[in-house]
Amino acid sequence: MDRVDSSTSELCKQKQEIISEVKKVTTISQEKAQSGVGVSYANALKGIPPIIVRPKNKQAAEKTRVDLNKIDASDMKIDRVSNKNNGAVVINANSVSDKDRIKSALADNLNKEVYDITEPKVNTPKILLAHINAEYSETEIINKIKAQNSYLNDASLKCVKIFKSRRSGEAFPSFSAIIEIEHKFFLQVLESKRLSIGWDRCPVYDGQTVRRCYKCLGFNHSSNSCNKKLRCSKCMGEHKSESCTDSSQKEVCGNCCDAVKELGLNLDVAHNAFSRECPVYIRKLKLEKQRVGC
Structure with missing residues (x-):
């Protein structure tokens, strides 16, 4: 019973962490969206370009x-x-x-x-389907979603990515999937909170993401096109994060440091650049949700 309670507690904690990623918004008044066209996220969900x-x-x-x-x-x-x-x-x-x-x-x-x-193209919303306890192909996941969740029988779905994860104390890994879904079903799925997949009732979250460079750790470009210096997510040093030898255990986010220096913002910089609580990441996520069909 203790193990079940512990597992339930951990699931609840992870759920709250993911929800807070997309609901918490830090206002950066000096920063402006570089893309020319914006639309409310509510209209994006309705499919109105x-x-x-x-x-x-x-x-x-x-x-x-x-x-x-x-x-x-x-x-x-x-x-x-x-x-x-x-x-x-x-x-x-x-x-x-x-x-x-x-x-x-x-x-x-x-x-x-x-x-x-x-009219620009409207981006398709994405959901994150977490804690799938069996390994399925992209086609199998879509087929099981439609077969086991009746209101999605006729929905247009596309599995964008499947990735493996292992929670603390688990002997076997679980899987998560990013699914593109029609606007008219998006909020309905989020409100349901879970989808049936095989023998699992898997939690569902908003799967909107922000493109990130894994060289400089900045946003909205890839490492292939990056002309900036390599940057560590922990100490901002010019080396890969996994090679960091800084033993101070005081992490510093380069993106927030840049925002403080260039925009004069008062931000907390004491976190890893990959932190989901990073103010710059949260702002970028908000802008990505507003960027419909740019």
Whole structure:
């Protein structure tokens, strides 16, 4: 019984840690998203891409707004309008039907020789399926999800990645999988908290991730294209983390140190660069959720 209680406690702790990764948000007011198009995460989950009105020649966004204001918008339900670089204006609608109505009005009234009207692709949400206690192929996982969870029978699912992990005190490893899932099922799966896979009821979490470089440990690029120096996740030294000989046991996050130095932020830097509680990581994760179809 003690072993069961201990295992349950550990599962609860891991669950809370993962949930806190994606819900905790640290505001970095000086940092701005470099990608030009953003949309609310709620609209992303609904599958509603923004409409981008982009001038073919560079101009101020205010000039684009002047031309937009010539169009009657009294019957259009608009969620948000924002200015972007090079005169582009991004329009977010409340529903797919509203978006289609707005896009049609823009196409009918804006000069096609002056403006391009486009819709970026909406990113597909991902779920993390954890603690699978048997080894399955990607196809087997998808088939079992559909067969054992009736409301997902007709869902469009794709297994992106399977990885192995071993929890403390366990003799055998378990597996986790990242699954792409349709917008209309995403929140329903998260609310269910678990999915049946084989003999397991596996916990489910938001699987949104942030691209990371394993050379400099920065974000939004890969080590293959990185022109920065190698950086240790523990001490910021110019060596691999597994080769670190710093015995001070005082970890320092290079990403947070950069934010403090370059942006003048007051951040806690005393953690490993791979920590899920890293303020910069949390901010990047939030921006990634907002970046729909950039």
